[in-house]
Amino acid sequence: MTPNETVHRHAPGEPIIEAVGLGRDFVLSEGPFLRRTRRTVSAVGDVTFTVRAGEIVGYLGPNGAGKSSTMKMLTGILTPTSGTVRVAGMEPARRRTRLAAEIGVVFGQRTTLWWDLPLRDSLSLTRHLYRVPKREHAERLAELTELLELGPFLDTPVRQLSLGQRMRGDLTAALLHAPRLLVLDEPTIGLDVVSKSTIREFLLRSNAERGTTILITTHDLGDVERLCDRVMVIDHGRLAFEGDLPGLRATVPIPRVLVVDLATPAPMIEVPGARAVRVEGPRQWLELSDNPARVIAEVARDHEVVDLTLREPDIEAVVSSLYRGTMPVERAGSA
Amino acid sequence: MADTRHHVEVPDGERSGRVRHAATTLLRPFVDYRRLAWLWVRAFAQYRLSLILMSLAVMVSVLIQVGAVVILFGHAGTLAGFTVMEGLLVFGLAASAFGTADMFAGSVERLGNHIRSGTLDIMLIRPVSPLVQVAADEFSPRRLGKVVPALAVLGVALAGVDVEWSAAEVALLALMMLSGTLICAAIWVITGCLQFFIAGAREAANSLTYGGQALTEYPIAIYGQEIVRAVTYVVPLAFISWQPALLVLDRTDPLGMPEQLRYMGPAIAVLLCACAALTWRFGLRHYRSTGS
Numbered sequence: 135m136t137p138n139e140t141v142h143r144h145a146p147g148e149p150i151i152e153a154v155g156l157g158r159d160f161v162l163s164e165g166p167f168l169r170r171t172r173r174t175v176s177a178v179g180d181v182t183f184t185v186r187a188g189e190i191v192g193y194l195g196p197n198g199a200g201k202s203s204t205m206k207m208l209t210g211i212l213t214p215t216s217g218t219v220r221v222a223g224m225e226p227a228r229r230r231t232r233l234a235a236e237i238g239v240v241f242g243q244r245t246t247l248w249w250d251l252p253l254r255d256s257l258s259l260t261r262h263l264y265r266v267p268k269r270e271h272a273e274r275l276a277e278l279t280e281l282l283e284l285g286p287f288l289d290t291p292v293r294q295l296s297l298g299q300r301m302r303g304d305l306t307a308a309l310l311h312a313p314r315l316l317v318l319d320e321p322t323i324g325l326d327v328v329s330k331s332t333i334r335e336f337l338l339r340s341n342a343e344r345g346t347t348i349l350i351t352t353h354d355l356g357d358v359e360r361l362c363d364r365v366m367v368i369d370h371g372r373l374a375f376e377g378d379l380p381g382l383r384a385t386v387p388i389p390r391v392l393v394v395d396l397a398t399p400a401p402m403i404e405v406p407g408a409r410a411v412r413v414e415g416p417r418q419w420l421e422l423s424d425n426p427a428r429v430i431a432e433v434a435r436d437h438e439v440v441d442l443t444l445r446e447p448d449i450e451a452v453v454s455s456l457y458r459g460t461m462p463v464e465r466a467g468s469a
Numbered sequence: 470m471a472d473t474r475h476h477v478e479v480p481d482g483e484r485s486g487r488v489r490h491a492a493t494t495l496l497r498p499f500v501d502y503r504r505l506a507w508l509w510v511r512a513f514a515q516y517r518l519s520l521i522l523m524s525l526a527v528m529v530s531v532l533i534q535v536g537a538v539v540i541l542f543g544h545a546g547t548l549a550g551f552t553v554m555e556g557l558l559v560f561g562l563a564a565s566a567f568g569t570a571d572m573f574a575g576s577v578e579r580l581g582n583h584i585r586s587g588t589l590d591i592m593l594i595r596p597v598s599p600l601v602q603v604a605a606d607e608f609s610p611r612r613l614g615k616v617v618p619a620l621a622v623l624g625v626a627l628a629g630v631d632v633e634w635s636a637a638e639v640a641l642l643a644l645m646m647l648s649g650t651l652i653c654a655a656i657w658v659i660t661g662c663l664q665f666f667i668a669g670a671r672e673a674a675n676s677l678t679y680g681g682q683a684l685t686e687y688p689i690a691i692y693g694q695e696i697v698r699a700v701t702y703v704v705p706l707a708f709i710s711w712q713p714a715l716l717v718l719d720r721t722d723p724l725g726m727p728e729q730l731r732y733m734g735p736a737i738a739v740l741l742c743a744c745a746a747l748t749w750r751f752g753l754r755h756y757r758s759t760g761s
Contacts, residue, residue, distance in 0.1 A: 160759065211593045213758045227757060234596035246591050250512040262504045263597050291515075 155217030192362035238308030242320035298329030527614030549690035561623025568615035570653030577661035665752030
């Protein structure tokens with residue numbers, strides 16, 4: 135698998151997730167005993183979206199925005215307080231067990247694997263719990279072993295695996311029953327570049343070859359750029375944006391930043407097309423409003439430059455400026 | 470929903486297929502339990518020395534309790550009209566019921582940990598009853614350390630008491646032991662469910678589970694009428710060892726409670742298990758509507 139391999143993508147099909155006015159309130163009890171007051175807070179306000187079969191959709195938002203609550207409602211772990219949601223044609227909270235057989239879930243921060251046993255044992259337990267026929271399981275395991283390169287550590291106890299290996303194991307466990315929908319909650323958190331890329335390529339391939347629909351929450355721009363056809367940004371329990379990535383960038387134009395390391399500390403650089411925003415000794419941060427090449431040339435003319443880095447606005451910055459600006463819900467045409 | 474009900478003539482082959490299907494569905498929780506428990510046993514087998522030492526420690530603690538019973542009866546001669554052997558019978562019934570229930574369902578007391586650490590969420594995304602998963606969690610052979618000595622004491626006591634054994638009598642005893650175990654397991658689940666609602670309810674729950682065990686290891690008539698009434702009609706601990714012992718020994722109730730009570734064990738067990746199932750469902754629904 136090479137990163138540049140072009141994969142044939144299917145056109146999006148039938149809706150597999152349909153959320154209409156989905157909301158979730160929590161009642162908090164506060165204060166000392168007997169004087170306790172109850173307060174209702176809304177974790178997810180009024181969220182409406184559709185994910186179609188074959189799509190890869192990113193679900194973004196800052197911590198505490200309502201991502202996890204939404205994920206829990208989609209998987210039936212949490213019952214919504216308002217609105218409706220249907221996943222694979224079922225109401226998750228009522229048909230949780232049935233739904234479990236149709237979807238695969240990975241929580242990046244938790245594992246479903248048995249710590250003290252070889253990875254292989256946890257995977258074969260999955261076969262029994264999900265009632266997968268033996269032959270089907272063997273074929274699927276062989277396929278996943280090859281794609282995720284599990285071979286070298288299938289017989290290693292999970293506690294001895296690296297985080298990247300463990301995550302590949304968890305992904306395998308979530309996919310062995312061939313689910314139609316894969317729900318991933320920060321699957322690349324804490325992984326190194328190589329592991330991230332293995333997982334991303336694998337996800338793209340599962341999506342292209344098997345048509346597996348993927349809903350992914352992440353804080354990793356790379357995940358979003360490499361994987362997602364479409365992103366939804368949730369903030370304060372409401373959808374702040376829904377559309378494709380260029381659409382998201384266009385919503386909130388955030389300047390790129392040029393980080394310049396000078397040979398000696400200098401006063402704030404003033405050049406056309408850029409604005410110094412921060413100075414720390416010989417290092418300066420310039421916000422670009424013009425072509426970086428021209429700015430670099432200007433800077434190099436006046437100063438001795440030791441090093442340069444150009445920083446793309448990361449999705450976090452876009453997302454955070456999106457909710458600071460309290461934008462109205464906007465739907466860029468994509469779906 | 471509607472399309473699953475076909476009003477069509479069902480051929481015999483298909484009907485037996487359905488029966489088999491119903492049987493598999495019914496047995497599923499037990500099959501799943503066995504799979505999960507076996508995996509835990511193998512995980513614990515990785516630490517063999519620790520496993521052996523823990524089992525021994527548990528065994529020693531049971532033997533100390535047995536010693537306490539023997540010494541107590543040795544001094545008093547009889548308690549509530551019970552001889553040493555009869556006292557050991559009560560102890561054996563209680564300890565084996567609690568030990569067996571602890572082995573299969575004791576892990577439910579760690580429900581709070583699963584809620585706090587989020588492992589309950591992991592269980593909820595599997596197509597297996599979360600109660601089965603919680604109960605099978607960390608299933609360890611060391612729990613046999615409780616059951617084996619308890620059964621040994623029970624064996625000695627049964628051989629030692631003055632009873633004429635018939636097949637019916639043995640079957641009745643087995644039924645009562647099963648009921649006692651189910652009552653213990655149900656109490657375990659019900660008290661465990663408190664942790665759905667109250668963080669740190671485990672300690673309070675333990676006063677009922679472990680406290681209940683300590684209570685039932687002695688002929689409860691020694692505690693006086695109020696306690697006996699409470700553990701008969703409120704928390705039915707009396708049906709774990711006291712009433713079965715009266716039945717086996719064919720003894721009249723020293724406190725004059727109705728004779729029929731000693732046959733009620735199985736009914737109480739079924740009732741309590743139904744309560745436990747409802748409590749679990751209620752608790753889980755509460756969890757799914759509060760999240761973590």
